[in-house]
Amino acid sequence: MPKLRMGMIGGGEGSFIGAVHRIAAELDGQIELVGGAFSSDPERSKRSGEALYGLPSDRCYGSFEELLASESSLGSEDRVHFIVIATPNHVHYAHAKAALEAGFHVMSDKPMTYSLDEALDLRDTVDRTGKVFGLTHNYTGYPMIKEARHLVRGGAFGKVRRINIEYIQGWLSTPEEAGGNKQAEWRTDPARSGAAGCMGDIGTHGENLAEYVTGLRIESLCADLTTFVPGRRLEDDGNVLLRFEGGAKGVLSASQIAVGVENGLTLRVYGETGGLEWSQMEPNSLIVRWPDRPYEVRRTGAAGVSEVSVAASRIPPGHPEGFLEAFALLYRNFASAVREAETGKAVRAEDHDFPTVNDGVRGMQFIETVVASSHQGATWLDFPKQS
Numbered sequence: 001m002p003k004l005r006m007g008m009i010g011g012g013e014g015s016f017i018g019a020v021h022r023i024a025a026e027l028d029g030q031i032e033l034v035g036g037a038f039s040s041d042p043e044r045s046k047r048s049g050e051a052l053y054g055l056p057s058d059r060c061y062g063s064f065e066e067l068l069a070s071e072s073s074l075g076s077e078d079r080v081h082f083i084v085i086a087t088p089n090h091v092h093y094a095h096a097k098a099a100l101e102a103g104f105h106v107m108s109d110k111p112m113t114y115s116l117d118e119a120l121d122l123r124d125t126v127d128r129t130g131k132v133f134g135l136t137h138n139y140t141g142y143p144m145i146k147e148a149r150h151l152v153r154g155g156a157f158g159k160v161r162r163i164n165i166e167y168i169q170g171w172l173s174t175p176e177e178a179g180g181n182k183q184a185e186w187r188t189d190p191a192r193s194g195a196a197g198c199m200g201d202i203g204t205h206g207e208n209l210a211e212y213v214t215g216l217r218i219e220s221l222c223a224d225l226t227t228f229v230p231g232r233r234l235e236d237d238g239n240v241l242l243r244f245e246g247g248a249k250g251v252l253s254a255s256q257i258a259v260g261v262e263n264g265l266t267l268r269v270y271g272e273t274g275g276l277e278w279s280q281m282e283p284n285s286l287i288v289r290w291p292d293r294p295y296e297v298r299r300t301g302a303a304g305v306s307e308v309s310v311a312a313s314r315i316p317p318g319h320p321e322g323f324l325e326a327f328a329l330l331y332r333n334f335a336s337a338v339r340e341a342e343t344g345k346a347v348r349a350e351d352h353d354f355p356t357v358n359d360g361v362r363g364m365q366f367i368e369t370v371v372a373s374s375h376q377g378a379t380w381l382d383f384p385k386q387s
Contacts, residue, residue: 012038012048035059112360157271197234
C-alpha cells in the first residue's frame with residue numbers, strides 16, 4: 001500500500017526526539033516524512049528540514065500555521081495524512097488542536113498538554129473531529145511489556161497486590177539548564193514544562209506503564225516532591241504512594257538526580273501466586289517469579305512466550321531490539337488505525353494497541369494530583385474520576 005505521509009511540528013536542530021520520531025515512523029516502511037515546521041524560527045525550520053531530513057525546500061515551512069494551511073491546500077494524493085507534535089509541552093495543545101481541526105490525524109509527544117484543562121478540551125476536539133490521536137508512551141511498545149500485560153491481565157498471578165515503578169536518571173544532578181543545555185532548559189522551566197519537572201517528564205511514563213500492564217486504575221495517591229539542585233524551579237525527584245482499584249498498592253519513584261544512572265526504568269508487579277520484573281536497560285528479558293519453583297527468564301521472541309509479544313517483535317531471538325523498535329511499534333499500530341480512518345471506517349481503540357487521548361488525560365490528571373498532594377504536605381488525594 002502507498003506510504004502514509006507524515007508532517008512534523010518541532011524536532012529541528014538540537015532536538016533529540018525529532019530524529020527518533022522520523023526513524024521510528026519509517027522503520028516498518030509504512031510512513032514517510034514529507035514536510036514540516038521544525039522550529040518556531042522560520043530560518044532554522046527551513047534549514048532543519050533540508051539539512052536534517054533531506055526534504056525539498058517547498059515542504060519546509062516557516063511556521064506551523066503555514067504548514068497546516070499549505071498542506072490543506074494540496075490534493076489528497078500529496079498532502080500529509082497526519083501531523084507529529086515534537087515540541088516542548090507548553091505548545092502541544094495549540095499545535096495538536098489546530099492540526100485536528102485542519103483535518104489531520106495527530107501523533108503527539110507526552111505529556112499530552114500543559115494542563116489538565118487543555119487535555120480535557122483536546123479530548124473533546126478528538127471526539128468532535130473523529131481523527132485518530134496517538135501519544136508516544138513508547139515503553140508500552142516493548143515485546144516483553146506486551147508479555148507482562150498478557151500474563152497479568154490473563155490472571156497468571158491471581159489478584160494483583162503490589163505494583164512498583166521506578167524511573168531514575170542522573171543527567172540533571174547538576175544545573176545543566178544554566179550551561180545552555182537546550183533539553184534541560186525547557187524541562188526545568190515551568191512556563192514551558194508545566195506544573196511538574198521530573199514527574200511530568202518521566203513519572204508519567206511510570207504511571208502509564210503501571211496502568212497499561214495491570215489494567216488497574218489509580219484511585220488515590222500521596223506524593224512527596226523535592227528540588228535538590230539549588231535554583232531549579234521544578235522538582236527533580238519525587239516519590240508517590242499509590243492505591244489502585246481492586247485494593248492493589250504501589251510505589252512510584254522518579255528522579256533525575258540519581259548520579260550516574262542512565263535511564264533506569266523498572267516495573268515490578270506481584271499478585272497472589274506470582275510476579276514479574278522488567279527493566280528498560282535490559283528490555284529483552286522478563287523475569288517471572290513463582291512461589292514453588294525457580295524463577296523464569298522469558299526472552300523476546302523465544303519459544304514459550306505469548307503470541308502478542310511475538311507479534312511485537314521484528315527479528316529472531318538473540319538479536320536485541322530496543323528503544324527505537326518499541327517506539328516504532330506505536331507508529332505501526334497507529335498507521336493501521338489511520339489507514340482504517342482514511343477509508344471511512346470507524347476506528348475502535350480496542351482494535352489498535354497504542355496510547356490514545358484518554359491516556360493523555362490520565363497523565364495530566366496524574367501530574368496535577370501529584371503536585372497538589374505534595375504542595376499540601378504529602379496529603380492523600382483522590383485521583384480524578386474522569387476516564
